[in-house]
Amino acid sequence: MDESSFRNPKLRDARLVAYKAFADAAGKGSVFLVTVVAARRLSPEAFGIFSLASTLGWILAVAADCGIQLHVARAVARTPARASGILSAWLRVRLWTTAAAIAVVMLGLIATQATLAFALPLLLFAIVYGGSGLIEFLHYFYRGLSRSDVESTLTLWQRSATLVFGIVALLWRPDVAVLALAMLLPVATTLLVSVSIATRLANPQSALRGRQYAIDGESFAKEVLPIGAGIVLSALYFRIDVFLVQWWNGTEAVALYNAVFRIVEALRLFPAAVLAVALPTLCTATDLRPVTRVATGVLLFAFAAAAVLWLTADRTIPLLYGERYADAVPAFRILLLSFPLLSLNYALTHQLIGWNGQRAYAAICGVALVINIVLNARLLPSMSIDGAAWATLGTEVFLTCGCVLALATRGARSMAATAGLPV
Template structure:
């Protein structure tokens, strides 16, 4: 039986939550959102952009880490960790109400939804900026940190509506302009970073460069969407009444994302309180590596989310196949990254950032592993949101946040940044398991998570790391890293293909798997 035939096997008794597939007009907005080839091209564009952004951003961080003093680097790391935490207040996620109304065939509805969404995101960005400033002032952080937050915090104000424009483009899988804008912005940021390093190596100038990056990217996206045909141009009139349904529909997802961001970033805030800024700087190096994986995941998750929204609920087989394929691909990407980095982490950190940061190699390894868990968590969140079932996730994320805070408070005084890393990875692993249990029990489709493939990848990756770590002390580390990554990739490729095919029936009938 072919894959397409298996996807559309009828169940003996129609499930009330699984609607019989209806044909999709390829020329419609819904058809554009369901276009797998367009999604693949959009994903490719965003991933290529993320490669450029990651390389340029990494280069900039190496320059800054080597030039600033340990304390000043700790200040820099803390400020951007705090601003990342502001996503609690600024990121609605891709709410089902927003995405669902962006893929309709009424250009006027799309325009009004887009303008309301962009305006709301701008207001949330301003709120996030204010909260970040109030936090550092109220807790009595050093004046250098307060000034850096005041300047760097403008990133939140600009990037928040910029992301809203990306969501609008994403609704039709037209992400090439966004990818180009963000790559160009990162290029300018690196140029400004190099200029500051050569002529005026001050913290405030280093934190100004990302602001210029976001402003440039926003301008390019705004000009592009204002000239874009095809029903994507936002209305000049903002209907504030649309905010209420957006907020109500997105509230569970927004709260869940906010709590997820908090449980990922609260370790940095607690480390700054329970330890020193020098420790924050060492720990921040680990996040430089894990953030690369996070960046790729978020780039790929956008088009995947659009496909899932378009497939639910009319095409449960397609929904299942795309979910399994994405989960296997995300797991494989994370496994390859862990296999490449784990054996040679001390050597890579020493080469790029200097010997004083090598002490944080264990924490960096753990954070890269945690980023693999985060990839599957993000997919699970989008999965629940696309099916309109995100209400259960905030409770899972809240439990994870509480666990993370408790573990950090216990472990940081005893193990510093290593304790923070252990707490964060243990929390992410727990949230991952609980989240997918919730998905299995909530959605009327079976086999959404390719457990066998993921467990096989985990076992192969653990073995590769166990062999590669001592080997990297004897054999040149680039050879070891390439070899371990290649071994895992060769195992992962057929597993991803097999998971995406997912033959067989796909729906639950009266509580029984069919």
């Protein structure tokens, strides 16, 4: 066996990582551009509804998954011969959870007697994000088969179509419901194509066709559900401030806050990409040196990005969104203070989960949600969106302290004995 046999897999992995990073960056960029055009074309009230609807849809997709996609990726990676059965069983579950989540949104809108102008966009975006969640589930299936290239190609197609359809819809008719319909078409098409591809890829892998794959409810509850609970709770504390701003300060305040929050959210692409690559190393680490190296890298990026945007915020925000969003500059600068901690927490939470600390992760996220709500309730009435930004910073400070404490108390020696996530 010559040296080239070792180099080729490394080169292939490097190409896959680069392709994935490019696809994710392009995907985030397309969504960000649609948001910028929406901020300019829609009225402040309509953009506020768009902000609420997209946030609700994102939380819906996270809740409907509940950790299933990560579980499926691990199961397929470890038993590829059962890929077809795993896909079939869990896809049915995800279809039901998505339908249930959309039904909850519909019932909530009926119960609150929301106006058609408010309810229709929320329902349509719930369907859009529900479909996107199913696409993401299939992406994790591809990761389990080591076919992230399929995921990257589908991401590029879907996001490119979303960019074109979304901007055309906004230029043709600046209406939130029309925008939702324009974004739904690429999602529906991508989902159908992806199901076909996943089924075709799974069948050659499935040598154990005679044995039916069964979902183990007990192990799911112990090993998978805590991860899902932590992800849902983290999604809530990360974006619930949008709903609290709407409650205390109105839809136009939501538009201002969401516009600048989207920039910070886009900055998360780099730490997220780094941690996606580093996760296997963190799972097998016997001490904190790997996560320290990862954290150092993401912190350097975060401090540099935050410093540049802090200094240029007065020009950046009006340039991106228009002069009417200049009032959001102070909140943007406060949010930038939280970005280094947010990046660090990416590394810490991945290490905690990698060391089988999913229950501690879920508990920390639950307390963080409570702290975020309490801080927002205290600060929003008097400080408006600036208060929401300070609440975000306070929540990230707690999350950092909680993760550091959890990692320290578990100890490197005990982690070495339990390294790796169970399936």
